[in-house]
Amino acid sequence: MLQLTDVHKTYSKKASKVVALNGVSLEINAGEFVAIRGPSGCGKTTMMLIAGGLLGPDEGNVQVDGTEPYSLSADDRAKFRADKVGFVFQQFHLVPYLSVLDNIMSAALASDNDEAKHHADELIARFHLDDRAHHVPAELSTGERQRTALARALLNKPKLLLADEPTGNLDRENADIVLGHIREFAAAGGSVLLVSHDDHAVSKANRTLNMSAGEFVK
Amino acid sequence: MSVWHLVLNEIKHRKLNFFLAALSVTVAVGTLVGAMTLLRADEIQTQSILDDKKRQLEKTVAKHEQETAEAGKKLEDDYRKITKGLGFNILILPEEQDLNEMYVDGDLSKSMPEQLVTKLAESGIVTVNHLLPIVTRKIEWPEINRSVILTGTRGEVPLAHRDPKKPLQDLIPAGTMHVGFALHTKMKWKKGDKVTLLGKEFEVTNLKPEQGDTDDGTIWINLAEAQELLKMQNLVNAILALECNCATIDRIGEIREDIEEILPGTYVVEKGSSALARAEARMRAKKSAQDSLKKAKADGEAAIAQEKTSRLEIRKQRENLAALLVPLNLIGCAIWIGFLTFGNVRNRASEIGILRAIGLRSQQILSLFLSKSLIIGIAGGGIGYAIGLFIGVVCGDLPDVNTATSQLFSINLVLASLVLAPVLASISSWLPALMAARQDPALVLQEA
Numbered sequence: 001m002l003q004l005t006d007v008h009k010t011y012s013k014k015a016s017k018v019v020a021l022n023g024v025s026l027e028i029n030a031g032e033f034v035a036i037r038g039p040s041g042c043g044k045t046t047m048m049l050i051a052g053g054l055l056g057p058d059e060g061n062v063q064v065d066g067t068e069p070y071s072l073s074a075d076d077r078a079k080f081r082a083d084k085v086g087f088v089f090q091q092f093h094l095v096p097y098l099s100v101l102d103n104i105m106s107a108a109l110a111s112d113n114d115e116a117k118h119h120a121d122e123l124i125a126r127f128h129l130d131d132r133a134h135h136v137p138a139e140l141s142t143g144e145r146q147r148t149a150l151a152r153a154l155l156n157k158p159k160l161l162l163a164d165e166p167t168g169n170l171d172r173e174n175a176d177i178v179l180g181h182i183r184e185f186a187a188a189g190g191s192v193l194l195v196s197h198d199d200h201a202v203s204k205a206n207r208t209l210n211m212s213a214g215e216f217v218k
Numbered sequence: 219m220s221v222w223h224l225v226l227n228e229i230k231h232r233k234l235n236f237f238l239a240a241l242s243v244t245v246a247v248g249t250l251v252g253a254m255t256l257l258r259a260d261e262i263q264t265q266s267i268l269d270d271k272k273r274q275l276e277k278t279v280a281k282h283e284q285e286t287a288e289a290g291k292k293l294e295d296d297y298r299k300i301t302k303g304l305g306f307n308i309l310i311l312p313e314e315q316d317l318n319e320m321y322v323d324g325d326l327s328k329s330m331p332e333q334l335v336t337k338l339a340e341s342g343i344v345t346v347n348h349l350l351p352i353v354t355r356k357i358e359w360p361e362i363n364r365s366v367i368l369t370g371t372r373g374e375v376p377l378a379h380r381d382p383k384k385p386l387q388d389l390i391p392a393g394t395m396h397v398g399f400a401l402h403t404k405m406k407w408k409k410g411d412k413v414t415l416l417g418k419e420f421e422v423t424n425l426k427p428e429q430g431d432t433d434d435g436t437i438w439i440n441l442a443e444a445q446e447l448l449k450m451q452n453l454v455n456a457i458l459a460l461e462c463n464c465a466t467i468d469r470i471g472e473i474r475e476d477i478e479e480i481l482p483g484t485y486v487v488e489k490g491s492s493a494l495a496r497a498e499a500r501m502r503a504k505k506s507a508q509d510s511l512k513k514a515k516a517d518g519e520a521a522i523a524q525e526k527t528s529r530l531e532i533r534k535q536r537e538n539l540a541a542l543l544v545p546l547n548l549i550g551c552a553i554w555i556g557f558l559t560f561g562n563v564r565n566r567a568s569e570i571g572i573l574r575a576i577g578l579r580s581q582q583i584l585s586l587f588l589s590k591s592l593i594i595g596i597a598g599g600g601i602g603y604a605i606g607l608f609i610g611v612v613c614g615d616l617p618d619v620n621t622a623t624s625q626l627f628s629i630n631l632v633l634a635s636l637v638l639a640p641v642l643a644s645i646s647s648w649l650p651a652l653m654a655a656r657q658d659p660a661l662v663l664q665e666a
Contacts (some may be wrong), residue, residue, distance in 0.1 A: 045664060054575055055660040075579045082577025089663065093572035097231030098224070105219040110577030116219070152576065 001027040001191040002160055004050055007060030009046050009214075020046040021057070022214040028193055030159070033186035035194045035205030044195035045164055051076050051193055052085045065159045071139045082110035086153030088182075090165035094144045100124065100148045101133045107155040116155060123151035127181065142180040143174030150181055161185055162200040163194040167201045179204045219580060225323070225589045233564070236594065239558045241645070243598025244605060246551035247639050250612075253540035255626050257619065258612025260536065262625055266530040267277040268522055275518035282511045289507060307489040308346070308473060310457040312336075317487065324367050324432040326455035334481050340378040341480045345473050346459040349375045353444045353455050361414045366401060367436040368415075370444020371458075392440045396424035400434035415439070416447050458489070485592050552646040559587060559647035563654040570654050571662030580655040587651035591643040593609025597638025603632055 005060050009021040020043040028034045033161060038044050049055035050062060053069035062070060065084055094103050101120060108116035124133050127147040137145055146166060151162060163182060167175035175198075183204055186192045202208050210217050229236045311320075315328040335351040354369040373389030390396060395415070397407060402425045407413065413421045420439060429436060444452050462473060474486045563570070570583055607626060616622035 049663065052575070054663070075581075077577045078574070078577045081575065085574075087575050089572075091568070093568055093575075093663070095224075095569050095572070097227045102219065102227070105571065106224070107576045108219050109221065109573075109582065110579070111222070113360075122330070156577075198594045 001030045001032075001065055001195065002026070002157045003061075003063040004047070004051060005061040005063075007047070007050060007057045007062065009050060009055070009057050011045070018208050019214050021050070023060070023126065024211075024214065024216060025060075026209070026216075028160075029190045030191055031186055031189045033183060033192040033194070033204070033206045035196060035202040035208045036211050037197060037199070037208060038195075038211035039197060043213045044211055045209050046214075047211075048162045048164050048193060048195050052080050052087060053161070059187060063179070080111060082107070082156055084159050086156070086158040086161045088146070088153050088161065088163040088166045090168035092137070092142075092149045092169075094145055094148060094152075096137055098133045099136055100129050100140065100144075103137070103148055104151045104155055109154050111156045113156050119155055119157070120151070123154060141174075142169050145155070146170055146174065146178050147181070150178060154185060160189060161190055161192045163196075165196050165198070166194065166197055167196070167200075175201065221585050221589060225586060228566075228586075229590060229593065232565075235558060235562055235565075236590075239555050239591075239594045240598040242551045242554045242558070243595055243639050243643055244602040246642065247545070247550050247599050247602025247635050248605040248609070249547045250544050251603050251631060251635060252609035253544050253606075254631060255606055255610025257533065257536060258626055258628075259610050259616055259622070260529075260533055262622075263615060264526070264533070267529070268526055269378065271518075271522050271525060275515070275522065278518065279511065279515050282514060285506050286511055307471070308459045308462055309487050309489050310334075310459065310477060310484050311455075311487065313485045315455075315485065323356055324435075326354050329450055329453040329455050330351065330355070332452050332454045332482065334484070335375050335454065338445050338457065338477070338480055339375045339615070341479060342378070343476055345476050346462050347377070348460040349377070350458040350460065351375065351441065351454040351456075352458055353441065355448055355449050355455070357416075358447075359415060361416075362405065364401070364404075365435075366398075367432060368444060368448070369436055369438050370441040370448075371438060372441035372519060390438055390440050391423075392443055393420060393458070394423040394439070395420035396426060396438040397422055398426050398434045399428040399437040401437065402426075412460055412494060416441070418447065548642065552642060555643055555646035556650060559591070560650040560653075562590075563587070563650045563657075566654070567657065567662050571658055572658040574657070574659035575663060583657075584651050586656040587647055587654055588644050591647040591651070592640045595640025595643035597641065599635040599637075602639065603635040606635075 004024060004026040007021050007024045009019075011018045022043075024043070026034075026047075035048070036044050042199060046055065050057050051064070053062075056070045062068060064080075067080060067084070069080050072080055081200070095106060098106060101124065104120045104123060107113075108120075113119070124130055125148065129144060129147060129151070132140055132144055132148075137148070140148065146169070150166070161182065162180055166178055166182070168207060170178060179201060182192055182194065186206070192205070194201065196202055253481070311317075311326070312328040312330045313324060319325055319327060331352055335349055338346075339349055350371055350373065352368060352369055352371045356401050357366060358364075359366050371390060395413065397405075401407075407422050407425065409422055409425060412424060413420050415437070424438075426433065426436075439447075441454075445453065459473075462469070470486065470488050477484060477486050573583065574580075607623070610626045611619060611622045614622060614623070614626065
């Protein structure tokens with residue numbers, strides 16, 4: 001489903017250069033939940049953004065569900081993200097003025113999802129957000145916010161779910177709920193790439209990789 | 219779910235940002251509409267003032283015209299009455315007499331039979347009162363070596379159908395002479411002096427007072443003697459008719475009609491009289507009144523023209539001021555909207571990042587901001603127009619608020635406000651909106 005081959009990425013800041021990824025290769029199959037563990041700044045997030053079609057690599061090849069996102073135009077790549085990829089972040093990144101339902105539905109703005117409303121209602125029910133459907137993020141608990149963010153990521157039924165420290169701001173109970181939903185997604189045939197330094201989160205994955213200084217380590 | 223839903227919710231969420239941007243557009247449109255409405259109010263007021271002045275002038279002129287017409291009518295009536303009362307003098311001349319000769323030389327070279335005067339006296343004519351047949355000729359007086367006008371007269375011929383009236387000019391007895399002022403003063407003649415004219419002796423019996431006309435150089439003798447001296451037996455040069463009376467204002471026309479019927483081959487001219495002079499004076503007074511009215515009218519029209527010019531100058535100054543202030547205000551407001559949108563873009567960086575990440579295209583991000591600008595423009599344009607109109611109505615100095623509102627309201631300006639304000643807002647926020655659309659979502663999400 002996801003295939004990264006010898007991916008390199010270097011950030012240039014003034015005179016200095018920071019190597020974020022140094023020849024990383026990774027393959028995640030459909031229904032596989034892969035976790036990447038590593039300290040801050042080791043390149044986890046960079047790899048996730050590259051995998052999601054948001055950040056082009058300097059070198060190497062990226063394929064998602066048989067598509068090379070960086071060979072597409074910007075608009076086609078946006079459409080590709082809308083259809084194939086779901087994102088979950090530690091900071092939730094919910095739109096502050098939209099209700100739970102509207103935040104979930106915002107993902108439909110970018111796709112041709114005719115069943116978006118129906119699917120959104122299903123997700124709300126599945127993630128136990130029924131009584132919060134018309135509340136704005138400021139009125140939600142952190143667990144509810146992350147569940148809302150996860151529901152938004154899953155609205156368009158993506159092939160690949162990319163989760164960057166999804167439990168970083170959650171307590172154990174809420175973290176388990178969110179991780180449970182992620183596992184369910186993988187179990188239903190979706191591919192998951194989770195990056196975290198939280199051992200508990202990583203422990204829920206089918207496969208765990210360690211990363212340091214832009215490379216996988218044992 | 220649509221972009222509009224997102225835009226409207228964002229506006230509700232960030233009310234202050236929307237309020238400040240809409241306020242800016244309101245100020246811009248309000249200033250523009252206010253300036254244009256005030257100029258329009260000024261135009262209406264100018265027209266109203268000019269119309270008032272014009273009406274006032276027309277009223278005054280109409281009143282003066284009426285007064286002048288009444289005065290003229292009265293003068294004509296007076297003239298008729300005075301002329302009728304005082305009478306006037308005419309000369310009956312042979313038709314072939316050259317009038318230029320009479321007026322220039324004081325001489326009459328053509329003659330007609332003396333019996334015509336008798337025919338006229340017996341005709342029953344009522345428009346003439348006193349008839350005096352005369353011969354008159356400019357001659358060289360060899361005994362004193364001077365040019366004089368010799369006039370012979372026999373006194374009044376009584377009208378057959380009336381009682382003889384008192385003669386206006388006494389009969390000059392044979393052998394006597396009346397002498398004009400210029401001549402007797404020059405010659406230092408006195409009454410009783412004997413003078414010889416063309417070999418015949420005359421006694422000076424009357425020294426005429428100064429008249430200021432050809433009479434001052436004239437001598438009068440008996441008609442028969444004059445006819446003899448001038449070899450004009452039974453002929454006269456003219457018949458003088460004095461104190462004529464007519465019923466109509468066209469007195470000379472009336473008399474000509476009468477005389478031509480009785481004495482064909484003659485011609486009638488009016489001889490100057492005091493009544494004529496007075497009538498002429500009154501006619502001139504009437505003309506003077508008309509001229510005065512004409513001048514008053516011209517002055518009034520000039521005052522209106524000056525008022526118009528003056529108000530046009532004021533309008534021009536206001537237009538120039540508006541032409542300076544309005545664009546400055548528009549530019550200021552555009553910059554302000556740009557800053558507000560830029561701030562909005564910065565505040566929404568994370569939101570834009572995630573929307574881009576979940577697949578929204580850059581055009582959709584651009585439309586998020588431009589749609590908001592459109593709403594800001596429509597709201598600000600509508601409110602701005604209302605405020606501008608209110609300013610025009612309140613400050614336009616028009617008498618009645620309802621009338622002023624209906625006069626100043628302009629559907630074209632409403633439409634222009636509702637079209638131009640969104641355009642202004644969209645142009646102002648275009649650059650920050652473009653920055654938002656081009657924002658790198660990866661960078662934003664990494665920094666968050």
